[in-house]
Amino acid sequence: MSEIKQIKLTIDGQQISVPAGTTIMAAAHTIGIHIPRLCYHPDLSLQGSCRVCIVDVKDMGQYMASCSSAVWDGMEVQTNSPAIRQARRDIIELLLDNHPMDCQTCERDGRCELQNLAYSHGVRERLFEGERKRFAIEDSSRSVVRDSEKCVLCGRCVRVCAEVQGVYNLSQQGRGFHTVVTPAHGANMDDSVCIQCGQCVNVCPTAAFLEKNYTEEVWRALGDPKKHVVVQTAPSIRAAIGEGFGFEPGTPCTGKMVTALRKLGFDAVFDTDLGADLTIVEESNEFLGRLKKNERLPMFTSCSPGWVNFLEKFYPELIPHASSCRSPMMMLSVLIKTYYAEKMNIAPEDIFVAAVMPCTAKKFEIRRGEHYMTPEIPWTDAVLTTREAIWMIKNYGIDFATLEDEQFDAPLGIATGAGDIFGTTGGVMEATLRTAAEKLTGKATEKLEFTEVRAVGGLREATIKIGEKELHVAVANGLENAKRLLDQVSRKEKHFDIIEVMACPGGCIGGGGQPYPKGHFHVLDPDLLKLRAKALYTIDQSKSLRRSHENPAIMELYRTFLGEVGGEKAHELLHTTYRPQLPRGVK
């Protein structure tokens, strides 16, 4: 291996040596200097457009963007001086000049990178008064709201959409002062190839992208004495909700979350994990059926609604491969309005089902025609993101950190560890294998943890030996990674038996509705995702029941209500259909 050349340079008078190719920004980081930045994101391509990260390089005659300039031998860099600070402040002031002055009423108030930059650079008044761009808010979408007046044209949304998700729905349209980030033709989000994953919301430094807010609908239901209001929480919420209340990332907060939701006034708090266990039982049955007949393999998991949208828009030809199972959230909602309604003797129309999800695409999913009980009654009434749930708890005045731990409600609150790990990449696959291994061999298996399918790097392939049978499995998160697998499937280059796809990086723990990172973590930070995933694996390990089919609540459900696994009633209630959606995406 050829050795990478070391470059010697000086930063702020300190001599350092870094490998060739290192940027000034990265070199400064090695000696503890954090150069301010806005458009830069470590996991996305370089844009170098905001100029906030400028530094003075001796003899260059002009400031250089430190994010996109590589170091050279003998370089002398000054990251701070009165002149540089003034120049940075001017740049930030110019960005602010073209920005609405509504910080106090803005959703990102206190968590806005532009606001933070203005504060840390001492912008205390606005000196440049000029023309301001004017755009209407685009809130026709069911999940993502676009407010172009707040856009600073950093291009992070464009890059995450194209580079991480492989969707490329956004680009800068027009030029100069009139430039605006939109889908093709300035179309509304729901009329575009948008898959509703919400990563644009996550990476946006301001509030130019936000999830559609449904807290008002939920407050209204909670205040309606005629409504029986039920909430369910996705597996990944317990791993991330604590971050909104000052807990270290990766702190499991299941009990406090349940208590807080109960205090908000929900009549029952159920666990989407039970829906996950049910999904596994149905899905592994479906998988073993296909395996036996050797048809429609590989089977694709179908829990992630962003992924389902992607499949329908970008790879419609592969739709038959998708598992027909509804997502865990939908399965649980169906049970709430049928099984639970019957048990409690409440009419389904009097039940309001709210779901706390890590996901913006879930907001879209519940309004799909397939997910309605009758044309008037949706199975799920409202989806809240983790962020919205945190906000509601704070708004109510609940002191989350001091809450006692409480348990989910019966009968839809018991879940195995297999359900918990659904919230992280590889979790659905591992849960499927835990159940499928026993069904395939017909006897209890010792192996419980399938660590070889945990796709921390975004893509993982493995061959799993179960009895005499070898299963070829693959796991992807981030749809650009999924594309690589799907292209291999399309071209019949490689045989897989089952593929798990989660739309967001890291799976649901990195979903478009998860808390904005705090402290030294950045959005999409692999270290942050690892901590959240660890929380789920810790919960899984702490449980005595870790295989979905061993869940006593599930067994009871089949015995008294659903009938046979994969039977007629189970199919009618727990399965769904997919069809190509337009506009078709360009792969």
Next chain:
Amino acid sequence: MSHTDQPCCTDNWPQIKAKSEAALPRAIVEYIEQCRAKEHAESQLISVLHKLQGTVGYIGKEQIDAVAQLLGVPAAKVSGVATFYHFFSLEERGKFLISVCLGTACYVKGAQQVLEKFKEELGIESGETTKDGMFSLQVSRCLGTCGLAPVVMINEEVHAKVAPDNVAALLKMCQDKA
């Protein structure tokens, strides 16, 4: 529809392809096919749009979507490129495109008055098209023929040393051609 009624063929590419081809002139479809036969077809995007504008006169939404599908470039990118360059027109233009150069040399030689005269004669603003679809008026920057200033281009033809008094004659000439 129950889950067992999955359509047997969910591939909509044949329909998308046919629709895209119908939205473009045959020559453009063939040109895109040539591009796709080589590596890095996506790098030919601007060239395709150039040819499209040359043939059709403008680049509409349908054409943007068609180019995206056939060339294999995301529609957001095609739309982004088409809206970025001043040269590309997103709306149907008149039979005669009048570009009045307002570059420095033309400007000091009185091009602004020439432009005003065109506006007056045609009853439209710069960037607009006459109702009969005959004329579109636009402003251009330096055309590189400063020695002939003020310069007006009508379609591919360059007209030198244009004065406001010549405007009516130029328009008449076009009408005679049409």
